[in-house]
Amino acid sequence: MSIADNIRSLKNETETIHVTLVAVSKTKSNDDILEAYNAGQRLFGENMVQELVEKYESLPKDISWHLVGHLQSNKVKYIAPFISLIHSVDSLKLLQEINKQAEKNNRVIDCLLQVYIADEETKFGLGFDEIIELLRSDEFTSLKYISIRGLMGIATNTDNEKQIKEEFYELRTFFDGIKQSYFRKQSSFDTLSMGMSSDYKIAIEQGSNMVRLGSTIFGQRVIKHWKNN
Numbered sequence: 001m002s003i004a005d006n007i008r009s010l011k012n013e014t015e016t017i018h019v020t021l022v023a024v025s026k027t028k029s030n031d032d033i034l035e036a037y038n039a040g041q042r043l044f045g046e047n048m049v050q051e052l053v054e055k056y057e058s059l060p061k062d063i064s065w066h067l068v069g070h071l072q073s074n075k076v077k078y079i080a081p082f083i084s085l086i087h088s089v090d091s092l093k094l095l096q097e098i099n100k101q102a103e104k105n106n107r108v109i110d111c112l113l114q115v116y117i118a119d120e121e122t123k124f125g126l127g128f129d130e131i132i133e134l135l136r137s138d139e140f141t142s143l144k145y146i147s148i149r150g151l152m153g154i155a156t157n158t159d160n161e162k163q164i165k166e167e168f169y170e171l172r173t174f175f176d177g178i179k180q181s182y183f184r185k186q187s188s189f190d191t192l193s194m195g196m197s198s199d200y201k202i203a204i205e206q207g208s209n210m211v212r213l214g215s216t217i218f219g220q221r222v223i224k225h226w227k228n229n
């Protein structure tokens with residue numbers, strides 16, 4: 001199947017159940033991205049700031065760009081003017097920097113807090129208790145130029161479907177609890193980003209409403225930016 005075919009069938013599969021499809025285009029060429037774009041895809045995700053900025057500059061301006069990979073504070077300024085959603089916020093310090101750069105650009109930046117759910121040592125993200133601590137802090141409450149839209153998580157890279165299912169279940173349960181306790185009056189807290197090519201069906205079963213798919217759309221990546229591929 002071509003990239004365009006993949007987009008069409010995945011859009012079909014996800015739109016009817018109100019799951020948002022993010023096409024993760026890291027390492028892929030502008031031509032590949034344009035093929036997906038011409039098939040109707042407007043949401044693309046990248047994990048490297050420099051690559052993201054280059055693609056933003058050379059591709060159609062009605063693309064919404066998501067950052068799905070780890071973000072260093074000193075790079076926030078490059079994406080602050082245009083980024084649609086940052087999936088990978090994993091510290092208060094980073095959130096404060098995003099807030100600062102958003103204010104400079106006179107906008108509010110949508111963010112997801114990345115939750116650590118995997119049984120692996122290398123995954124970025126905050127623990128459940130750290131998220132609660134962050135949300136309760138005065139420093140957090142004073143940030144006016146960020147909007148926390150929800151949570152993101154990456155499951156363990158394993159064939160054990162039961163384990164993946166449990167990790168997504170925990171994240172979904174945590175999401176519901178956080179929404180009740182801290183965002184009851186904010187309908188904008190509505191996004192649960194979980195699921196990649198290998199596990200998105202399980203993620204959707206467990207309540208994901210945003211999936212981040214790379215290889216399912218574009219084929220395998222040659223350069224290994226992401227250690228689990």
Ligand SMILES: *Cc1c(COP(=O)(O)O)cnc(C)c1O
Nearest residue numbers: 024068196197212213214215226
């Ligand atoms: C690369 C990446 C994806 C997409 O991975 P695939 O397995 O190719 O679907 C999703 N989320 C994050 C955070 C990534 O870095």
